[in-house]
Amino acid sequence: MAARNLGSSDSGTTVLDPAQAVATPEGAPAGKRRGRFHTLTVAEVRPLTQDSVEVTFAVPPELHGEYDYDPGQHLALRATIDGRELRRSYSICRPRTVGSVSVAIKRDLGGVFSSWANTELHAGDRLDVMSPQGTFTTALDTLDDTHIVGIAAGSGITPLMSLAHTVLERSATSRFTLVYTNRTALDVMFLDELADLKDKYPARLALHHVLSRQTRSSTLLSGRIDEEKLRLMLASIIRPAAVDEWFLCGPFELVQLCRDTLESVGVAPEHIRFELFTTGEPAHAGGDTGRPVIVAAGDKTFEIEFTLDGESATVTTPVNAKESILNAALRVRPDVPFACAGGVCGTCRAKLVSGDVTMTENYALEPDEIARGYVLTCQSHPTTDKVVVDYDV
Ligand SMILES: Cc1cc2nc3c(=O)[nH]c(=O)nc-3n(C[C@H](O)[C@H](O)[C@H](O)COP(=O)(O)OP(=O)(O)OC[C@H]3O[C@@H](n4cnc5c(N)ncnc54)[C@H](O)[C@@H]3O)c2cc1C
Ligand code: FES
Secondary structure: OOOOOOEOOOOOOOOHHHOOOOOHHHHHOOOOOOOOOEEEEEEEEEEEOOEEEEEEEEOOOHHHOOOOOOOOOOOEEEEOOOOOEEEEEEOOOOOOOOOEEEEEEEEEOOOOOHHHHHHHHOOOOOOEEEEEOOOOOOOHHHOOOEEEEEEHHHHHHHHHHHHHHHHHHOOOOEEEOOOOOOOOOOHHHOHHHHHHHHOOOOOOOOEEEEEOOOOOHHOOOOOHHHHHHHHHHHOOOOHHHHHOOOEEEEOHHHHHHHHHHHOOOOOOOHHEEEEEOOOOHHHHHHOOOOOOOEEEEOOEEEEEEEOOOEEEEEEEEEEHHHHHHHHHHHHHHHOOOOOOOOOOOOOOOEEEEEEEEOOOOOOOOOHHHHHHHOOOOOOOOOOEEEEEEEEOO
């Protein structure tokens, strides 16, 4: 891989009319699509860094509609590794491309799926790939004159690659500022592609590489991003008043720090969108999917009715089992969509039609989705005798 200079630039700022702000994903085109697995062929596995690869799948013509994604969306991969069926979500890293879909997988130290993908996955292999999901995207039809800022760490660059590329390509008056932090220059994923994007849009893309364990010429771009450094950035290279929408993707602590700091300088929460890859709590990974639950005679039960692909089904769950709606639903419909089962990816989203639930964790649903009655079924537990949810709406 050719060594590239990280560079740094700011294309300047323009104060925009707040009425043009893209604040919510309401107008975003894809939003929710029912997740379905299809077996796709790996077209290419391309090394990005020592511990990450880009995996491109070929999408046959009859499935083009199923994989017609929005930038920022992710998809779940399913594989059986050492006898265990695993599902993991990966963000799509390229702008919409007919006939293929690409993700980038960074090897997580001790991580089962990401290690396997980095060492065992090859062109020609066949893998189960779910249709794209997620609302970490922007309204593509109102991009003119907008300024979007992305802050990413490590593999968190993947959805922002797709977003930055798309935003700059779609509107000649849009601007994108990307702050991308890594330990060292060797850890930077898509180093060449980012440099090429900068070359293509020199005035509209501002690219700032921050290295936490390597000294750069600017102190602002050296060391960990903490509150002090972020505040300095917001007072110099990024002026929040000139930004329409913020996209954050990285570890929980960094996303939290950015949200808090942005809000403290007056950025409205509805202009800040974020995607977490993990909560950093392994105890939640996998949730209770597959946990056997036996309904014995005389048990007090909740009744769960759900609709999936236009077909309704009913399942009962013992009150004492404290089972999630997803786990109960999987007993009668193994194709109920889910990936992380930990409240992070949003793949198991459904609308609560009647009854009530409590949600244990929610790192995926936006406040407006909750207000419209959506729940994460992997995290939802009935609190009324009968609960009705709909996966189709
Ligand atoms: C919406 C979304 C998008 C994502 N996009 C991307 C992407 O674009 N690129 C990308 O690389 N990743 C992405 N991820 C993360 C990805 O889904 C996986 O979580 C990641 O690859 C790790 O999976 P794994 O199977 O390798 O690790 P796992 O085997 O699940 O382990 C995860 C981590 O937990 C540790 N661990 C596991 N079990 C224990 C235990 N019992 N005690 C303590 N520690 C433990 C492991 O060492 C490892 O560090 C995304 C996640 C989500 C939710
Ligand atoms: S399956 Fe990921 S949030 Fe429920």
